Amino acid sequence: MAQTTVAALESQDHHAHPAHLQHHFVSSEQQFDAAKMGMWLFLITEILLFSGMFVAYTVYRVWHPEVFELSAELLDWKLGGLNTLVLLLSSFTVAYGINRIQHNDRKGLIINLVITLLCAATFMVVKYFEYTGKFAVGIFPGGGFAPTGVYHGHELSHFDVPYASQFFSIYYVMTGIHGVHVLVGMGIFVWLLVKAIRGRFSSEYYTPVELSGLYWHLVDIIWIFLFPLLYLI
Amino acid sequence: MSAHGHHITPARTLVMVFAGLVFLTILTVVTSRMETGPLHVPLAIAIASFKAILVVLFFMALKYDNKVNALILSVGTLFVIVFLGITLLDTMYRGDLPNTQKGTIMDQQRAEEALKAEDPGAEAVRINRPENP
Numbered sequence: 001m002a003q004t005t006v007a008a009l010e011s012q013d014h015h016a017h018p019a020h021l022q023h024h025f026v027s028s029e030q031q032f033d034a035a036k037m038g039m040w041l042f043l044i045t046e047i048l049l050f051s052g053m054f055v056a057y058t059v060y061r062v063w064h065p066e067v068f069e070l071s072a073e074l075l076d077w078k079l080g081g082l083n084t085l086v087l088l089l090s091s092f093t094v095a096y097g098i099n100r101i102q103h104n105d106r107k108g109l110i111i112n113l114v115i116t117l118l119c120a121a122t123f124m125v126v127k128y129f130e131y132t133g134k135f136a137v138g139i140f141p142g143g144g145f146a147p148t149g150v151y152h153g154h155e156l157s158h159f160d161v162p163y164a165s166q167f168f169s170i171y172y173v174m175t176g177i178h179g180v181h182v183l184v185g186m187g188i189f190v191w192l193l194v195k196a197i198r199g200r201f202s203s204e205y206y207t208p209v210e211l212s213g214l215y216w217h218l219v220d221i222i223w224i225f226l227f228p229l230l231y232l233i
Numbered sequence: 234m235s236a237h238g239h240h241i242t243p244a245r246t247l248v249m250v251f252a253g254l255v256f257l258t259i260l261t262v263v264t265s266r267m268e269t270g271p272l273h274v275p276l277a278i279a280i281a282s283f284k285a286i287l288v289v290l291f292f293m294a295l296k297y298d299n300k301v302n303a304l305i306l307s308v309g310t311l312f313v314i315v316f317l318g319i320t321l322l323d324t325m326y327r328g329d330l331p332n333t334q335k336g337t338i339m340d341q342q343r344a345e346e347a348l349k350a351e352d353p354g355a356e357a358v359r360i361n362r363p364e365n366p
Contacts, residue, residue, distance in 0.1 A: 044309035048312070048316075051313040051316055062324065088255060091288060220288060228281050229278075
């Protein structure tokens with residue numbers, strides 16, 4: 001198919017290209033594949049960024065498993081589970097939005113992008129309440145770790161054990177950097193939404209939606225691992 | 234013409250994958266609250282990995298995509314496993330070597346010979362070395 005495209009383009013006036021096709025690509029298909037491969041390479045750098053934190057988690061957990069099991073009781077699995085469902089729904093709406101624009105349904109794409117944005121915002125609001133609830137009772141990362149009083153029925157003096165602050169430092173850094181990725185994703189979805197409302201996407205051209213979707217699914221996958229590792233086990 | 238070559242994942246497939254992911258989320262919460270003994274941690278990681286594979290194959294459409302992208306992800310994942318595995322080989326076995334000394338083995342042998350020279354009748358002179366080196 002690429003062969004026929006080359007022949008067709010060479011025999012044509014070059015101004016006949018679609019508006020989105022840059023001159024250094026042979027075809028829209030090649031441009032799309034190149035962009036997607038570049039996105040996958042970027043996602044690998046993201047995976048390696050998070051892998052450093054997952055390795056830190058594993059090393060400390062192997063050294064102090066009982067402290068990790070105890071400290072995880074202070075994380076509310078209901079809020080973590082709610083956030084998991086919210087992110088899964090947003091991943092679905094991104095994937096379904098791409099399905100819609102592939103069928104040239106611009107309104108369908110816009111609706112799905114709005115739902116995705118709402119899910120991301122819900123996730124951050126839940127995260128805000130989790131963080132502030134812990135800060136209020138002195139559960140801070142690093143040297144500031146000084147839990148006092150009672151938190152959700154737990155007497156916090158039982159949880160102020162050696163290495164508990166390592167667990168919460170890892171918790172704040174991992175969920176914090178993940179949260180930054182959610183915020184970046186929200187910015188990207190606002191940008192996509194503006195472009196979609198202006199009618200820039202069609203079944204012929206939706207590369208930014210596809211690539212942003214890949215990013216968002218990776219953010220979802222990171223949370224799929226963070227939820228059981230931090231909240232459940 | 235560009236989009237006509239792209240695979241379009243049907244809405245039905247996306248809904249079924251989403252339902253599967255929700256089911257697995259409930260399953261991991263339920264199993265984490267049961268007494269599963271040594272399976273506690275491996276089970277949670279296995280369920281999370283299965284969820285991640287579902288997202289990669291269907292939401293990210295890697296199943297229908299150019300195989301080079303699957304290769305990129307596989308090599309990336311391989312390097313994460315190398316990173317984790319080699320690090321754990323260090324951190325899990327620290328302090329397991331009993332005869333760690335500042336000097337080299339050659340230094341210890343020289344010190345032994347010096348001690349033997351001082352007292353030629355001594356039975357067995359060893360500096361922090363196993364009997365059968």
